[in-house]
Amino acid sequence: MTDEPLLSVEGLTTEFDTDNGVLTAVDGIDFEIPRGETVCLVGESGSGKTVASESITRIVPTPPGEVTGSVRFDGQEITSLSESELREIRGGRIAHVFQNPQDALNHCYTVGWQIVEAVQTHEPDTSEEEARERAIELLNDVGVANAAARLDDYPHEFSGGQKQRVMIAMALVTNPDLLIADEPTTALDVTVQAQILNLLEELQEEYSMSILFVTHDLGVVAQIADHVVVMYAGKVMERGTVEEIFDDPSHPYTRALLECLPGQARSAEGIPGTLPSPIDPPDGCRFAPRCDYAVEECTAGDQPPEEPLTDTHAVSCVHYQQGYDPSTVKTEFTQEDGTVTGGVSGD
């Protein structure tokens, strides 16, 4: 194993050609996923986090989408790969789990058929029986009770949580290095959510995978993340380790998100305003129209460059540039019960 991150993304941009103009869903983002660790991509819906996660192996539809920038996976540039080379990576070394397990499995085929398809796509020589054996093992592994008997059941005969387990089993078929999980628990009941999160943490150990976890839920982030990348309107606002993000949140957007957590000052109303249009984004900082600390410089030029705070922590806000005072944005957090703190505890 080397020190080189498993995945490093630079200037990743995803644009869609629409009738109303070019929609820039992801606007030149950088991030890295260290080996064996979990990186959370956080943001409101519409922030571009899902599109970013689906641009890595280019499963966003192209056209109308167009993905540019650099994605290095295990030392190899994968943006220049052909579609058939990418297919080997998809579901091979990089696997996906999606948000809505209700529709993520094809209702016309048994779950066994769909897992066997995943096996045989990547190992065409595997016989039907072997593939089924493997499917049973995997289903056992992800906690589907009575796996052998359930193999020939159709998706509608499974509960939402079980379907998500099936999806996870299907993702593990090839023992991937990276699992990209897009809001895998959002559509599930709270108790099931916790089970699936625990399962993912266990499997990460067992299969020594890295995980890119896409979510809007900071509670989930606190539970599973090693690193956090905060996205807003297609741009990265702040990045850091999970401790840095929760104990020393520095970007006004990150701080606003944290204030919306249960028990915090804004838990009831959320952040006022809405996301800017991805077709014609505002000049300067994308967050400026909703930011409490916006100054004149925030609305000119492009998104402020990322200012490093530590080796791992960086923030894109003018108040961290030379000649500004970061303490203007680092006001204290007021909790609902009136307690005042400098950060939000990670757990």
Added chain:
Amino acid sequence: MGMEWYIVRRVAWAAIVTFIIVTITWGLMTAAPNPQVQQAVTQAAMDGENPAEAEERMEAQLQLDRPLHVRFMDYVVGVYTLEWGWSNTRNQPVTAALVSALYYTVQYSVPWTILTVLIGPIVGVYSAANQYSWRDHAATGVAFFGYAIPNFFFGIILLLIFGVQLEWIPIVYQTGVPVFSVQNVIQLTIPIFVLVTGSIGAIMRVSRNEAAEYANADFVKTAKAKGVSTYRIYARHVIRPTMVPLSTTMVGYLLAIFTGSSLLVEVVFGIPGLGRTLYDAVVAQDTNLVLGSTLFFTFVATIGNLLQDLVYTVLDPRISFEDR
């Protein structure tokens, strides 16, 4: 349980439906004045005999003097034992007339159905896969053309071009040629082409729209993320769910064309098939043959609907049989 029981019930229902239809036709036929009796009465009146006596004699001869329930039973037994009476114009049993007509109808219906069922969904799904490309637009254009132009009119035009002008095909259908011969293929090409263009448009549109919906489904994204090729995604993941609503549309639609357009096409091209037989029987007032052809079309429709429902249940595993 479940599916088997459902199939049993569905078949039983189809049998009941045909019985109801048979009963209604019998009711209509019994209520209407019998042409043979009327003829005898008219004849008697003209010959100066007693019309009432002649009526009784004719009714006795035709066994119409028996009680209604006996006649009904007789009729029903006759229908199910394929004793459909005598065709006066053809001078042969109705069943024999129908069988010989069927022989010609099958020759173009089978290739027509196969071509429609194969080409329609494939072109539709292909269009969906290449949405808004020139190929999609071309397919849409062909679909609307076939849909909009009346079959018989299109048939006449083609007959004028290929039969009269170019003399590539015989103007009048040759009944003498063997079924599996080049001449037969040549003379059936145009009628089949007319029918296929007429039926394929709707099938293409339905399958294109359904497939386009499924092409954006989450499970298609899952398949793509698994590394499945685009071809396989369409051939397996998209076509299968598309066939569910399509099977419903398709059977009904083909049946409608079978009973409607096939008649026009047979008349235009002079094919002595079922549609032509029904047409001639109506014109010549051959009651038994009209009834026989109608019953035949009804049976085809009932069996078609039955098949459609069975296919539907096989294709979509989510259907619960308990509450149907």
